Amino acid sequence: MITLRGKLKKDAEITNSKNRDYNKRASIRDKLLIKEVQEMEQTLPVTCQVRFNDPHRLHEFTLLITPDEGYWVGGRFLFDIIISEDYNMAPPKVKCTTKLWHPNISEDGDVCLSILRQNSIDGMGWAPTRKLKDVVWGLNSLFTDLLNFDDPLNRDAADLFIKDKESFRSKVKQYVMQYAKR
Numbered sequence: 001m002i003t004l005r006g007k008l009k010k011d012a013e014i015t016n017s018k019n020r021d022y023n024k025r026a027s028i029r030d031k032l033l034i035k036e037v038q039e040m041e042q043t044l045p046v047t048c049q050v051r052f053n054d055p056h057r058l059h060e061f062t063l064l065i066t067p068d069e070g071y072w073v074g075g076r077f078l079f080d081i082i083i084s085e086d087y088n089m090a091p092p093k094v095k096c097t098t099k100l101w102h103p104n105i106s107e108d109g110d111v112c113l114s115i116l117r118q119n120s121i122d123g124m125g126w127a128p129t130r131k132l133k134d135v136v137w138g139l140n141s142l143f144t145d146l147l148n149f150d151d152p153l154n155r156d157a158a159d160l161f162i163k164d165k166e167s168f169r170s171k172v173k174q175y176v177m178q179y180a181k182r
Contacts, residue, residue, distance in 0.1 A: 029087040033058040033132075040133040045140045059083040063136060066182065067143040071172045072100070075180035079111070079139060083132075091116045091126035092135055099179040101172050103149055103158040104142055112153035113138050 026034075037058050041050060049064040063079040077098045084090055094116055096109040104112040114124040115138045152158035161168040 027085060029059060029083060029085055032088055033083065036132045039131065040136055043133050044136065047143075048136055048140055050136075059087070063139060065140055065143060070144050071169055072102075072143045072176060072180075074182060075100070075176040076182050077143070077180055081132075081135070088128045088130070090118060091130070092132070094135070094139065099175065101154070101157050101168075101175040102142070103147060103152040103154050103161060106153045110153060111139070111142075112148070112151065113142065 037050075044050065047066050047068050049066075051062045051064065052058065053060065053062070060080075060082050063081055065077045065079070067073050067075065067077075075098075077096060077100060080095045080097055082093045084093065094111050094113075096105050096111055099107055099109075101107075106112075115126060115130060115134055117125040119125055147161075149158045149161060157168070157171075160171065
C-alpha cells in the first residue's frame with residue numbers, strides 16, 4: 001500500500017539524486033578551461049609563467065611576465081586573470097597588480113588591449129573563437145611590439161613617449177626599479 005509519507009520520501013530521494021547529479025556537472029566554462037589551460041601552458045612565451053593558487057579553480061590565475069627586451073626589461077609584472085561564467089562569450093577580466101608606467105596600462109592596473117574588449121572599434125575585440133593563449137600572447141606583446149599610442153589608457157605616458165623618448169625610458173626604468181624589480 002502506498003502512503004503519502006512513502007510517496008513524499010520517494011519524491012525527495014529522486015530530487016536529491018537529481019541535485020547530486022546536477023552539482024557534479026561541470027559548467028561549459030570549466031569544460032573549455034580544462035582544454036584551454038593545457039594548450040595555454042604548452043604555448044607560453046618564454047617570458048611568461050602561469051600560477052594557479054587553487055588547481056581546482058582554473059578560472060582564476062596569475063600571469064607573470066618578465067620581458068627580456070624593450071623598455072620594461074628587468075621587470076616582473078603580475079596580472080590577475082578571472083574568467084567569468086559567461087566565458088567564452090565574454091572576455092576574461094585582467095588586472096595588472098604591478099604598478100608600472102605604460103601607455104596601455106593605467107597606474108591602477110586597468111589594461112587597454114583590444115582582445116579584452118567585448119566590442120572593439122578596430123574589429124579585433126573578443127570573439128568566442130579566441131582562447132586564453134591569445135590573451136597571454138596579447139598581454140606579453142604589450143611589453144614589446146603592441147604599444148598603442150593612438151588610444152592610450154595612460155595619456156601622460158603616451159604623451160611623454162611622443163615628446164621625449166629618453167624621459168619616457170627613464171620614467172619606465174624608475175617604475176621598474178621601484179615596483180617591478182626581479
